[in-house]
Amino acid sequence: MNEKFSDFIHSYSGQRLAVAVSGGVDSVCLLHWLVRSGMDVTVLHVHHHLRSAADDEASYVATMCQELGVPYHIFHWTGEKPSTGLEAAARNARYKFMTEFCRENNIDALAIAHQADDKIETFLMNLARGSGVYGLSSIRSVSYRDGVKIIRPLLDVYRSELVKYCDANGIKYFHDEMNDDENYTRVKIRKNRHLLSDMLGITDDRILLAINNLGRARDALEMDVSERVRGVLYDDYALFPDSFLFDVPPHIGLKFLGILIQTIGGGEYQPRLNSLNFALSKLHDDCKFTLGHCTIRRFHGQILIVPEGSKTSIRKKNEKLKRLKKLAQTKQ
Secondary structure (H helix, E strand, C coil), rough: CCHHHHHHHCCCCCCCEEEEECCHHHHHHHHHHHCCCEEEEEEEECCCCCCCCHHHHHHHHHHHHHHCCCEEEEECCCCCCCCHHHHHHHHHHHHEEEEEEEECCCCEEEECCCCCHHHHHHHHHHHHHHHCHHHCCCCCCCCCCCHHHEEEEECCHHHHHHHHHHHHHCCCCCCCHHHHHHCHHHHHHHCHHHHHHHHHHHCHHHHHHHHHHHHHHHHHHHHHHHHHHCCCCECEEEEECCCCHCCCCCHHHHHHHHHHHHHCCCCCCCCCCHHHHHHHHHHHCCEEEECEEEEEEEEEEEEEEEEEECCHHHHHHHHHHHHHHHHHHHHH
16 A cells, blocks of 8 residues: 555544545545554446446446445436536536545545556646646645545556556456547547656656645645735625736736636636636726636726626625624624
């Protein structure tokens, strides 16, 4: 069992964990290591009804859990499926099933089997997009989704080690044929990533080191920006002077704007960097536009961000804030 995994999971000792298990080598190995570590786990498996092998995978996950003495729940994504964006829709459905279960059953954290190769592939995909610090710092070891804590204990463990462990211990796992389809950018990167090491000497370990360094820079930036966000966020809207965007370094202003849009618009992710740059350029002058399910308005040096479809009267928002401040003062 990997030492970095053990160090990470030790801090969750005594907590109730759910673990997402698809039947692939990553999640199967994660489950076995969690059980070996004595963790209190419940397995969650989502049957998407999209592939012929899905029935066998669901059956195997159930059998494996019975053999390990681990409780499990299998969810079925039934009904009509979208003709476009199927992969994203399936991912959203999967997380919806699992996070709802975690909330309803007082689960402390949901363990996901993303590992070091996923981390590197995400970094390279985001590098190709021209991402900033947040995209290049890749996958977080701890995050939140729909109010549920998500942990990824394998992010410093390579897939090859997981395969080696399962093979050496006779642990069965399934191979998803989609992982061989080079129509997907991630698969194309996976199959050609070795060229960076073979031809340029840029090893996976060096890439991981760079990602982890970027992660520390992201965390420091986030602490500063979070303080700024808390100062301007009121219920479901934000109101602030334009100096919050333009009297700070651009990367601070962009991240501040991105967090506000994600929070108010309820998005899974912040808008991409090019969209935020475009928004920032528009906000130099009075304007009104939509981005990330938000309506953003600048008028007379003040900027208002509200959920899309809400009223955008800066004057009325200011009057409301004055009333709230006055009420707070009288209570003191």
